[in-house]
Amino acid sequence: MDIKTLYDADINNLTTAKNAYDTLFSAFGRHIENWQHEVVDRLGHSEWTGTAAGHAGTRIQSLGTELQAAKQELGLISKALSDAAEGIAAAQAHLISALDDARNNKMTVAPDGGITWNKDPDSADYAGDKAEATAKEISKRITTALSEADHTDRTISARLAKLATNATNGTGLDSATAKADQAAADALGQVPAAGTDPTSVKAWWNGLTDAQQQRMIQTEHDRLGALDGIPATARHQANLINLRRGKEDLQRQLDGLGPEPKKMLSVAETNGGPVENPDYTAWKKKREDLEEKMKGVKAIEARLKKDEPPAFLLGFDTKGHGHAIVAANNPDTADNVSTYVPGTGSRLAEMGTNMDRSDLMVASADEANGHRKTTSSVTWIGYDAPQSIFPEAADDTYAKNAESKLRGFQDGLRATHEGKPSNNTVLGHSYGTTVVGYTMRDKGLPVDNVVLVASPGAGVEHARDLGVAPSRVYAAQGDDDIIQNTPPEQAENWVSNFTNNVGHWAGSVDSPDHHLAFGRDPSVPQFGAVALPTSPGTDHSGYWEKGSRSLRAMGEAITGRPIS
CATH class of the missing domain: 1.20.1260 (Ferritin)
Structure with missing residues (x-):
């Protein structure tokens, strides 16, 4: 034309x-x-x-x-x-x-x-x-x-x-x-149901004219924004509407809370000592929840205003603790596509920190390949993550419930990608590695590389059990990361851990085996993954420190470069 x-x-x-x-x-x-x-x-x-x-x-x-x-x-x-x-x-x-x-x-x-x-x-x-x-x-x-x-x-x-x-x-x-x-x-006039195979969704989308697609975005934005198989640019447009309306709804709820109830009930009102007013407790909890979500919304808005790298909003809602999916660079056109799955505490309010990490990984990947190829890093808070270390993070139900969602999203990335297939990586941190491992074990993921950072266990005993070559599975654990003290779930692994540790202290075991909450520690040699170097003193959140060995290594893993 x-x-x-x-x-x-x-x-x-x-x-x-x-x-x-x-x-x-x-x-x-x-x-x-x-x-x-x-x-x-x-x-x-x-x-x-x-x-x-x-x-x-x-x-x-x-x-x-x-x-x-x-x-x-x-x-x-x-x-x-x-x-x-x-x-x-x-x-x-x-x-x-x-x-x-x-x-x-x-x-x-x-x-x-x-x-x-x-x-x-x-x-x-x-x-x-x-x-x-x-x-x-x-x-x-x-x-x-x-x-x-x-x-x-x-x-x-x-x-x-x-x-x-x-x-x-x-x-x-x-x-x-x-x-x-x-x-x-x-x-053509009906949006495919949630969970439809992303390849079929993409074929449906391609069958619409551009005018029909734009009309769908305006009228069906709530469904299109969460539908795997819709191209990133269209999904972004739909979610911009969802973001705006979500923000308006949060503000309406904040405005509708009314004045703060009195904090304490008097001795006369309780026939005993003063206690916190239940109405105040409920009011405060609701306000904090709304303010947290608003914090996440504003963080996303601020990120979308940055031009380098451009951001694409691939998912958004305020249900539960809120969910969001934001890509740094367009995953449909990038040579390398990495999906970052955060762990415990992940929710809408924490998008700012996690999007910053994706930006850092894009910069690290660009450095690793000499800026010859483009990289997209997707911050994926598309699941309900545990919000407390105990008891929630000790429960693998959150990981099991995330499996179909992560699999669908990865299938969608493959379905909408343009041109030559991209080099895809899934990178989990903390409980996010458990989500990744469980999904790969139970559903499989169409990815080329797997990166497990600060893992409490990925639900498997060996890297080969993840469905990709062990040489494409990478693991990192900092020397000051408390995750290494996560107690194993099975009693026999307590004994195994103790025996191996004693043998290591005694000098009879060079590389002690170790089991954590959800299986073998991916950072031990027995797991079979490629070890990613970390800087001295790296704690549970320190892997993305600028200039750190771990950040450099993540960029290399994402681009398929040798780990230095």
């Missing part, structure tokens, strides 16, 4: 064709009604019997079915032409708007899309000192409009070609074919 073709496109021709098919559809419907009345009903009321009558009745019944199928196919052609007119008209409007803005800014757009302007400040036609930035923005809009038109053209052409083939070879007279075609057309 080029500028002239889109600019000169006569939408009236599409509308006229659509109206013609509507007329044909109506006329064909009347023909079927007349045929039913004049032929079928008359024969049905006749006294014709016998073998020939039976054969004729069967054929007439079959012919009636074929006529209804043909009518249904004609209606689908009309709908396709209507969608074409809407899609091309929207793209044409976007193009004309961009060209008008170019002209108003004293710029000339060439047929190939190149933009030129007068750069002489003394000239009456001088385009201004911000002309270059303006030209880039207009050029992007022109490219987008052409892409919209091309997508609509390809999408509608495919639909019409199928219907034309059906009409040519006679399959359009088959009721099953017509029913399937109608179901496919109807499905």
